[in-house]
Amino acid sequence: MADPVLPYGRQTIEDDDIAAVVQALKADFLTTGPTVEAFERAFAETVGARHAVACANGTAALHLAMLALEVQPGEAVITPSITFLATANCARYVGAEVVFADVDPLSGLMTPETLADALKRVRARRLRAVLPVHLRGDAVDLPGLGALAGEAGAVLVEDAPHALGTTMTFGGVAERVGDARHAAMATFSFHPVKTIATGEGGMVTTNEAGLAERLRALRSHGMLRPQGSEPWWYEMHEPGFNYRLPDILCALGLSQLAKLGRFATRRRALAGAYHTALAPLAPIVRIAARPSWSDPVLHLMCVLIDFEAAGVTRRRVVDGLRERGVGSQVHYIPVHRQPYYRARYGELHLPGAEAWYDRCLSLPLYPGMAESDVGKVAGALRDVLSI
Incomplete structure (x- = not known):
């Protein structure tokens, strides 16, 4: 028999990961239970952000970010052309128009220079967000990109599925991808080939409590439970989606995050x-x-x-x-x-x-x-x- 082919990437699942999932299967909640919040707290602490909101996958994370920012039809979002389809598609999901930025040919990363060129092509549209991608795991120049985006009246949303665990040093200050120091939000994926796996899964990190609250509502049909209301009461002020991440997968995520x-x-x-x-x-x-x-x-x-x-x-x-x-x-x-x-x-x-x-x-x-x-x-x- 021929030797197996080395894949370009694959998950590492060990006995304790399996045990964690089995324990979750035996628990009271398979979804919308306490393991979701436990995974979110651990993830936020790991990357250094105030809030983390778990969701169904990395594409859902990007879509939720656009919804949370209330990006409107006809507005503009800048993404690099070297990325997975979801980075651009998330803008189209909310009716926004995509302006593609070029990348450095040796790193594949959006740069302040390529962003400046893309800004010229926004024209009369209102620019709402810039979505730099930490390609391969290498971090983009967040301060440089953030400064240009801010001057144009837009915010950064880091597309960071490749970069969990990556650290950066800007101006002598050590930072972590996902800490959202320079961005409104950062999005992650836990697809099997990523650094940690939940099968499918995603996360959005932010330091803004208001954005975190909107993300949580929008991932669950837009449902809100007003403080002091009856225990069965909920309200929907805008439609959301079923983008929840089950406790079963969060149990695997917690086990993987520890590694x-x-x-x-x-x-x-x-x-x-x-x-x-x-x-x-x-x-x-x-x-x-x-x-x-x-x-x-x-x-x-x-x-x-x-x-x-x-x-x-x-x-x-x-x-x-x-x-x-x-x-x-x-x-x-x-x-x-x-x-x-x-x-x-x-x-x-x-x-x-x-x-x-x-x-x-x-x-x-x-x-x-x-x-x-x-x-x-x-x-x-x-x-x-x-x-």
Whole structure:
């Protein structure tokens, strides 16, 4: 039997995680119970925010953020083109128009320069929010982006599913992704390939009590229970959604969150091993650039490959790696290229995003990997590229 293929990412589920879920299954509440609040409190403490609101998934987290800000039809939201579809789609869910920002071609991140260019394309629309993405786990320049957004009358909402555990240093001050010092809110995902897993799940963090209250109401049909009212009484002043995260999944999230330090240490060690193992493949292969302020817990090991110089297509590299037991993925196809957005906004030339997409490839990275697996990946890549 052939050796299994190393996936680009996967969950790490251990016996105590299973025991936590079993205990939740035996408890009185499978959903809307005390484990949800326990997970929220622990998460808020972990990232350093005052409030955390759990929800069904990372896309729901983004949608709730737009609803909580009361973004209106016809208003504008800026997102980078290098991201998952949900970052842009959440603006369309509330009728807002998307303005795509370019990215740095070596890091894939929105920068103050690319945001400034996108601001010129907002035109007469009212700009409500800027959604920078902490791609791979590396943090964007939050103070720089926040200053530009503030001057334009907008707020930041950090799209942070890749960056749980990432720390930053701005002006000599240590910060954590999700602490919402520079943003109205930060959103997270607990999809199985992310740093911690709940199966599906999401979280929104904020330091504003009013936003937290709106997020909690909107995730549960818009229901409010006025203080001092009858125990059965509820009121709906605006429609919300069923975006709740069940206690069963929050039990898994609590168990996983307790391991974040270990997972972070392992991911950083594997990233260091990749830096060593891939160094001989330069300049054909280079690891995505890391900003000086960012100390990431990488969700993705993205490399940039000069396929033209190597004389091989990306498809041939992907297939050749799989033949050698190594999985890979592409993060991401520029969202402005998607048929829906091309039909809505026309052709858009974003050279940084195009250059990133033309060269990017994500290699296996997850805590269950052995360091020998990093050597296997590097060796397979060297063979496929004939370096």
